[in-house]
Amino acid sequence: MTTTPSAPAPRVLSIAGTDPTGGAGHAADLKSIAAMGGYGLSVVTAVVAQNTQGVVAVHTPPVEVLQAQLDAVAQDVELDAVKVGMLGSVPVIETVGRWLAEHRAPVVVVDPVMVATAGGRLLEPEAEHALRRILHHADLITPNLPELAVLAERPVARTWDEALAQGRAVADTFGTRVLVKGGHLAGESTPDALVVPGRQEPAAQYGGARVATRNTHGTGCSLSSALATVVARTGDWAGGIGTARTWLRGALRAADSLHVGHGNGPVHHMHHVQDLVADPAFVSAAGAADDDAAPGRSGVGPRAHGVPAAGAGQPADAREADARGTAERFTDELWEDCAPIREEIAALPFVTALGDGTLERAAFEWYLDQDMQYLEAYSRALALLAAAAPGEEIREFFAAAAAAVVTGESALHRARLGGRSPEPPSATTSAYADFLLARTGQDGFAVGAAAVLPCYWLYAHVGTELTRRAHDVGWEGHPFADWLATYSDPDFQSATDVARRAVDRAAATADPATREAMRRAFRRACRLELAFFAQTADDAAGRP
Numbered sequence: 001m002t003t004t005p006s007a008p009a010p011r012v013l014s015i016a017g018t019d020p021t022g023g024a025g026h027a028a029d030l031k032s033i034a035a036m037g038g039y040g041l042s043v044v045t046a047v048v049a050q051n052t053q054g055v056v057a058v059h060t061p062p063v064e065v066l067q068a069q070l071d072a073v074a075q076d077v078e079l080d081a082v083k084v085g086m087l088g089s090v091p092v093i094e095t096v097g098r099w100l101a102e103h104r105a106p107v108v109v110v111d112p113v114m115v116a117t118a119g120g121r122l123l124e125p126e127a128e129h130a131l132r133r134i135l136h137h138a139d140l141i142t143p144n145l146p147e148l149a150v151l152a153e154r155p156v157a158r159t160w161d162e163a164l165a166q167g168r169a170v171a172d173t174f175g176t177r178v179l180v181k182g183g184h185l186a187g188e189s190t191p192d193a194l195v196v197p198g199r200q201e202p203a204a205q206y207g208g209a210r211v212a213t214r215n216t217h218g219t220g221c222s223l224s225s226a227l228a229t230v231v232a233r234t235g236d237w238a239g240g241i242g243t244a245r246t247w248l249r250g251a252l253r254a255a256d257s258l259h260v261g262h263g264n265g266p267v268h269h270m271h272h273v274q275d276l277v278a279d280p281a282f283v284s285a286a287g288a289a290d291d292d293a294a295p296g297r298s299g300v301g302p303r304a305h306g307v308p309a310a311g312a313g314q315p316a317d318a319r320e321a322d323a324r325g326t327a328e329r330f331t332d333e334l335w336e337d338c339a340p341i342r343e344e345i346a347a348l349p350f351v352t353a354l355g356d357g358t359l360e361r362a363a364f365e366w367y368l369d370q371d372m373q374y375l376e377a378y379s380r381a382l383a384l385l386a387a388a389a390p391g392e393e394i395r396e397f398f399a400a401a402a403a404a405v406v407t408g409e410s411a412l413h414r415a416r417l418g419g420r421s422p423e424p425p426s427a428t429t430s431a432y433a434d435f436l437l438a439r440t441g442q443d444g445f446a447v448g449a450a451a452v453l454p455c456y457w458l459y460a461h462v463g464t465e466l467t468r469r470a471h472d473v474g475w476e477g478h479p480f481a482d483w484l485a486t487y488s489d490p491d492f493q494s495a496t497d498v499a500r501r502a503v504d505r506a507a508a509t510a511d512p513a514t515r516e517a518m519r520r521a522f523r524r525a526c527r528l529e530l531a532f533f534a535q536t537a538d539d540a541a542g543r544p
């Protein structure tokens, strides 16, 4: 997004229903508008009792209340865009339709909401016809595939070509642009396309691998209000959709870190400012400095992969990546690339048993043993990285991380091994250790940093997932609760963020060959993480 600090915030009105869990409807709209730098206003059409698991009840206030809200806004505020979401019933649709006709905003986006992602009707069946009658007020409509099928009066599209054909038919029928969305298609990709009336070929197409998360509550609401905001500022539909999509994909990637609800949770609308608000420089600039901030944990704990005290080595320009707003980061590409490996890790018997607490003690102890062998090499690798680090702050971060691993490691040895000597390292453990030492010792900072990143990131990810599962089965008395808590700990998560930023910054100035070597190192480390989790004492001893 190319904005200057003085660019005025577009005033964007959301006309939508509510969601008390904050992920869809008017809450999602306001967050998304703010995330895109707009000023959000809100008129409520229906009060919906819903959560991440479904819709419980819908209460529609009298239309006079709706009319009064719309009038109150129109009499006082000049709007740059309107986004229409859930309308629900015929009287509400007709009231909003009349109002849109009288108060034309420069940008009008209608998301023809019919059902919630988690299930539950949000539009009365008899209201479908009324909804069709107001679509000509929209500059763009954003139906999902089932909604598109209703508007096209055809069965739900099962292929992307069918979806595009329905999109063209709907654009022609209603004389408006249609964003055809592939979120509901089966398969690994989520294409979207901008289709315009009277044109055979889409005006713009967007690709991208499906983000592996079940937390997609409110994606449609979020995308439509975000793009209304960007287009209000730029007037560019194809570009605005691209910007909003890139931001939404980041919000989907960060969704699992939110822990809201037990069903299809919300996306992380403010993912791109998360690091910014945790940055001490930002907090003090905002006038809320607290110089006595509590020190971070020392990173002592099983496989404490170097979690330096809070703030250590936080790059001064921690905002750099965020300041780029919605640009895809190099590490996003790495993360998407290793999605299949993440899925394999999540499905490993060792990992699932760790989450639900059924893993045998002996298997866990053997794993910890191997982990300690690994950590010895890992701390050396972090120290080598510190030596090669391009700047003081990154050097401090990795040096502190190396020290924290050594401290955590020796504490663990004392706590877990007692007087017993450790098992020898397995072939897998040795291979991973050798790989890290080679990449950090021989290949320079950029490749070395990419090689150690999975050890942070995959553990933060797996730890968060398993903690969620452990809460589902019962956290109290869970045999591995302390271990899991280490990795879902915010300190570990923010250390992961710093390591990620270090890789992004190194990639930004690296030549193509180095970037390719960084990709290879990251991928190989992910595979070694998979092998590390997959190994058992029997494999290592050559037992069948």
Ligand SMILES: Nc1ncnc2c1ncn2[C@@H]1O[C@H](COP(=O)(O)OP(=O)(O)O)[C@@H](O)[C@H]1O
Pocket: 117, 143, 144, 145, 181, 182, 183, 184, 190, 191, 192, 209, 210, 211, 212, 213, 216, 218, 219, 220, 221, 223, 245, 248, 249, 252
């Ligand atoms: N798992 C996912 N990964 C990446 N993009 C997704 C994912 N799920 C949905 N999207 C995107 O989110 C947007 C809205 O998704 P969609 O599911 O089609 O709409 P709705 O939320 O209205 O049902 C689309 O741009 C779609 O491509």
Ligand SMILES: Cc1ncc(COP(=O)(O)O)c(N)n1
Pocket: 016, 017, 018, 019, 024, 025, 026, 048, 050, 085, 086, 113, 115, 116, 117, 118, 122, 216, 217, 218, 219, 220, 221, 222
């Ligand atoms: C009030 C309201 N409006 C819309 C949706 C649809 O949400 P989604 O974006 O997941 O389709 C919802 N669940 N609640």
